[in-house]
Amino acid sequence: MGQGGIGIVVTEINRNILVVEDEKSIRDIYYKALGKATLDTLGKEPFNLFMAASGEEAIKIVCNLMLEGARIAVGFFDLTMPGRMDGVQTIRCVREMDNQVLCTVVTGYGDHRLAEINALFSPDHLDDWDYLSKPFNVGEILQKARCQISGWNHRRAIERQSNELKAMLKEIEELNRTLESKVQERTLELQAKNNELEELLVKLKEMNSQLLQNEKMVSIGQLAAGVAHEINNPIGFVHSNLGTIETYMKRLSQYTLFVDRVQELTSNGQASRVSEFVEELNRLKKKLKLDFILSDLSKVVAESLEGTERVRRIVQDLKSFSRVDEAQLKLANINEGIKSTLNIVWNELKYKATVTTDFGQLPEIPCHPLQLNQVFLNILVNAAQAIESNGQIGIKTFQDGDWAVVRISDNGCGIPEEHKRKIFEPFFTTKEVGKGTGLGLSISYSIVKKHGGEILVESQVGVGTTFEIRLPISSSPLMELGS
Structure with missing residues (x-):
């Protein structure tokens, strides 16, 4: 098929096959086997076949495809070819450009160069190449192409799933780090969330006037007051909890300042008064009700997070309901x-x-x-x-x-x-x-x-x-x- 396949549109299934063979009669066998064949297991589209008569021509084809965002999946390489590049050198260059190309070595000269070919592949990529002896028939070529194209695409699917899993794990780790943040950071986050929810309320009111354009929007308009009421309730106790947290922070700061003062006096030669300082610290701790604060703080934060989650669900449902439905079932x-x-x-x-x-x-x-x-x-x-x-x-x-x-x-x-x-x-x-x-x-x-x-x-x-x-x-x- 020559260079004619370079303009193809890359789809999810990569059907690109490179054949590097200097003898035209053998290239004709490849074309007979693969020119109109399909990959039954992954669809009925035909293979995209790229023919090269030399290693130099093969490198040019791979470069052109990569410039267009496409890739070779499988290559068949003749070992003995005229020119400066034989089959081994061609495989080396192609793999340096794309180390995921699956290679089949084709030769009629026995296996005396198999060790040299094997050295081109790292230990974890030894199954990226295979061997086919000349003479071969159409059925052998077709079976080999189908197996390797399927293998290449299955590997890429596994890689995509692995990358998605890694992204999910990274997101989970980020969520865990957020959950372990300090109380002050949580307070700031809650304040930011409260501001965001107030902005959402404004947007809901603006949306209400727009929803009157059709019956769906009329329905939302009639329900907007109820939705706002459902949102205002959790916002109210989030706002109240923020005031409580602010009071707790002031008391904790007062106690921390006194602790710092005691440490300063102790380091200045007043260690004999340690028992006196400890007693004073206990009195202050009791006066400020620090035990209660520490036990209540997590409850206050949990209640606030529950309130913001309730509002998020309502707003998300409202947004989903009001948007235009998808054209397809x-x-x-x-x-x-x-x-x-x-x-x-x-x-x-x-x-x-x-x-x-x-x-x-x-x-x-x-x-x-x-x-x-x-x-x-x-x-x-x-x-x-x-x-x-x-x-x-x-x-x-x-x-x-x-x-x-x-x-x-x-x-x-x-x-x-x-x-x-x-x-x-x-x-x-x-x-x-x-x-x-x-x-x-x-x-x-x-x-x-x-x-x-x-x-x-x-x-x-x-x-x-x-x-x-x-x-x-x-x-x-x-x-x-x-x-």
Whole structure:
């Protein structure tokens, strides 16, 4: 295939093979064996074959590929070639440029140079080369190429996983060092976190005005006050704990200064008063309540960290819910989506009803998870608005054959029979002005249908309402069309 393959786009699977052979008839055998062959184990794309008639030409090919960000995976090297470079010298130069190239030595002159070739490879890379005697057939070349290309790519995959593991370990070590920092550093971190959360509150208020652009944003806008309340509670006790820590630091500093003074007096010839100093230190320690401070400090810090984590989760769920969903379907856990939605809408529910959940074992299903979360939010908000006080909202998930089922029930006012057939129509609403656009259930119906599912409703005035959402566990043509 000559130099024509240099412009290839490097993909995750490296199929680049270099053949260094001075005899055209043998190069033709390589082309016959590998020119249109594929790597069955790692895909159906053909090999990228690069032919060189000399060592110098081979080095040029490797250089050009590396300049383009590509690499040779496997090389077949003839030992005896004309010119200044024989096969051994060519292997040495190629390995100096890229020591991960897997080499196959091809010769018809016996094995008298195998020791010389072996010396080119370090002890931990001795399996990077192999030997093939002339004459050979097409099947031998194809089998050798497939094995070595697979081996090269598997090694790179292992290296990537190893690097990812090292990065994770490094991150864990960094977290451990952070946990072992001093109390004062923790205080500064908590103060910085508090400032960050206050900034997030400002951003949430700014976001609230932007969310009104569509029904999803309308829903977030209606819930913003509740979310802010959920955030303000932990921020309040974090702020209070910071004041407590400041008081503790002042007392610890007062005690430290007195200790330093005692050490100074002792070193100035007043060692005879040690017992007096010790007694005074004990009195001061008791007066400052240092034992209590030391025991309480870790609790104060733990409570503050718990508060900031609560806010982080709320803000993360809110950010995830408000962003644009991905264009392609992806596997997602429906139960986790409902939990995330509950975290956002919780302030809307907790003063109206007791929420009970019964999450069944569901497989991950192909879907647009953020769109489904919008469906859950619309139904949960409607349930809360249908309840005056002291109500019940139940959420149950289970698998019914090839369907994942979500049931959301409430014991609210119910839907009149004449309204039930209209609730999925755009702009239909019985709510007062400012409390609904009439698009929530219409959009929910559209989202479920786009997923190849169905949404059913049962309701009785004065008893309550149940919405049942049925979603296919495997993708359907309708879902792909909706994407």
